[in-house]
Amino acid sequence: MPLTAxxxxxxxxxxxxxxxxxxxxxxxxxxxxxxxxxxxxPAPWRTSDTTIDLRPGGGFHTVMHGPEGERHAQAGCYLVxxxxxxxxxxxxxxxxxQPAPPTPEGFAITATIRLTPEGQGTRYEATASHADAASxxxxxxxxxxxxxxxxLDQLVAxxxxxxxxxx
Amino acid sequence: MPLTAxxxxxxxxxxxxxxxxxxxxxxxxxxxxxxxxxxxxPAPWRTSDTTIDLRPGGGFHTVMHGPEGERHAQAGCYLVxxxxxxxxxxxxxxxxxQPAPPTPEGFAITATIRLTPEGQGTRYEATASHADAASxxxxxxxxxxxxxxxxLDQLVAxxxxxxxxxx
Numbered sequence: 001m002p003l004t005a006x007x008x009x010x011x012x013x014x015x016x017x018x019x020x021x022x023x024x025x026x027x028x029x030x031x032x033x034x035x036x037x038x039x040x041x042p043a044p045w046r047t048s049d050t051t052i053d054l055r056p057g058g059g060f061h062t063v064m065h066g067p068e069g070e071r072h073a074q075a076g077c078y079l080v081x082x083x084x085x086x087x088x089x090x091x092x093x094x095x096x097x098q099p100a101p102p103t104p105e106g107f108a109i110t111a112t113i114r115l116t117p118e119g120q121g122t123r124y125e126a127t128a129s130h131a132d133a134a135s136x137x138x139x140x141x142x143x144x145x146x147x148x149x150x151x152l153d154q155l156v157a158x159x160x161x162x163x164x165x166x167x
Numbered sequence: 168m169p170l171t172a173x174x175x176x177x178x179x180x181x182x183x184x185x186x187x188x189x190x191x192x193x194x195x196x197x198x199x200x201x202x203x204x205x206x207x208x209p210a211p212w213r214t215s216d217t218t219i220d221l222r223p224g225g226g227f228h229t230v231m232h233g234p235e236g237e238r239h240a241q242a243g244c245y246l247v248x249x250x251x252x253x254x255x256x257x258x259x260x261x262x263x264x265q266p267a268p269p270t271p272e273g274f275a276i277t278a279t280i281r282l283t284p285e286g287q288g289t290r291y292e293a294t295a296s297h298a299d300a301a302s303x304x305x306x307x308x309x310x311x312x313x314x315x316x317x318x319l320d321q322l323v324a325x326x327x328x329x330x331x332x333x334x
Binding site for chain 1: 175178223224246247255257258259260261263264265266267268274275276277279296297298299302
């Protein structure tokens with residue numbers, strides 16, 4: 001039973017790249033709190049206090065710290081968890097599917113991370129779905145593509161270092 | 168793997184009743200468009216144009232018509248579909264899990280309908296989860312309990328009529 005993925009060009013932002021890591025490594029980076037803390041926010045921002053309850057209706061929580069002492073807590077709810085393949089979460093809901101209050105950014109997103117094996121690596125497709133074109137435009141102006149790209153660079157560097165034999 | 172149900176007394180409205188219908192009949196009434204059209208809004212309001220895509224991420228849509236010509240379209244997204252047992256949907260998301268724009272009521276809900284066999288009938292538990300206590304209070308003042316009760320009365324009358332032999 002296929003899930004309906006958000007596909008509207010008016011309300012979605014999409015990011016796609018082929019990455020030199022197996023899907024399992026990318027999945028682990030997205031779903032292991034100690035790993036998320038190490039790659040999730042492009043430097044000089046950093047992430048701490050990640051918690052993950054990895055099931056539909058389960059919640060996640062992170063704290064993002066800016067270089068000037070900014071501190072943004074972020075919460076959301078997982079919607080689809082297909083290990084190694086598809087992760088969908090939304091900031092429109094809190095754990096237990098509770099509706100979320102308005103966010104500081106002023107808009108909610110539903111994020112879909114889709115992983116497909118390709119050669120020795122993985123096609124990494126990230127989609128951020130918004131309620132309307134204005135929210136999409138605002139997110140784009142905030143630097144969606146550069147931000148998600150820099151975070152993915154950090155994810156790849158981290159997981160390659162993890163895979164390297166020690167000693 | 169149990170799903171986390173919203174349980175906060177501060178943000179939830181709950182409605183519970185034992186109903187003289189089997190769980191399957193209540194499930195059918197909630198998930199069949201032609202049936203939803205006949206019970207969903209307490210008279211003198213009526214419902215039309217119900218569409219249902221019954222799977223997590225699938226959408227539903229109804230139009231509610233008031234006695235003075237009011238016309239409210241309502242849309243949402245299913246989150247949990249456990250036939251005969253548990254139905255969870257939210258107005259915070261649209262089909263495909265897309266974040267929903269602000270609603271005319273000014274708040275989103277996540278509704279959980281839980282059906283448990285009890286004797287010859289069913290324990291019917293409905294929960295409406297809100298982002299905050301203010302939204303909960305607003306929904307309560309709009310007549311949540313009387314409204315959901317009257318709708319359930321209509322559901323029961325409809326399904327008893329359906330079960331009655333014809334001729």
